[in-house]
Amino acid sequence: MNAPDPVGLFYRTLFFYVALVVVTRLMGKRELGRLSPSDFVVTIMIADAATLAIDEKMPLWMGMIPVATIVALELLISVVLLRSPRFRQWVSGTPALVIYHGRLDRRAMARMRYNLDDLMAQLREKNVADIRDVEFAILETGGKLSVVPYPDKRPLTPALMNIHPEETGLQLPVVRDGSVDHWALERLGRDERWLREQLALRGFADPGGVLAAFLDEKGQLVAFPHD
Secondary structure (H helix, E strand, O other): OOOOOHHHHHHHHHHHHHHHHHHHHHOOOOOHHHOOHHHHHHHHHHHHHHHHHHOOOOOHHHHHHHHHHHHHHHHHHHHHHHHOHHHHHHHHOOOEEEEEOOEEOHHHHHHOOOOHHHHHHHHHHOOOOOHHHEEEEEEOOOOOEEEEEOHHHOOOOOOOOOOOOOOOOOEEEEEEOOEEOHHHHHHOOOOHHHHHHHHHHOOOOOHHHEEEEEEEOOOOEEEEEOO
């Protein structure tokens, strides 16, 4: 048996790494913790197909066939999911209301094979210590628990206190590790000259001495120096 070529293996691995990053971007943004069953299957299949394709015994173009097939199916299914609620329900499932007006729904929990220990663990992750504080809890299709406390258990907000704080608007990083982000400056209606003047007022000779700087739509600049 011939030993694999290390250089060839390196380049094949690099190629499929870049290809899979592009493929993942094409399929859209999703949080790993919120993968639907179909997303999970596609992720595993792509990883397995890429692993086989890295093998030097297989031509590079043939290794891309299963990856491209899986991606094409995923894109096709995503279009059908957008247009067909019934198909979306069958593929992705539906959320389950496991707590309704403070009462546990055992049938919903049993249907989702979701036990009480899982429920209590996810409630603690939401900083809920007493189940009686929960008005509604919905187990989402990705396994995440959405919790709605009773009104008297919800965090106090300015609206509840009839306070109307002034809006600061969008805040963007305009300096990242000494480099000016011109897109963010333009988005906020400023330029580099203005930024340098503001930084000078704060004791910075130039952006190179700034670790990070944030600017909001009101023109308020916050800058942090390098250690």
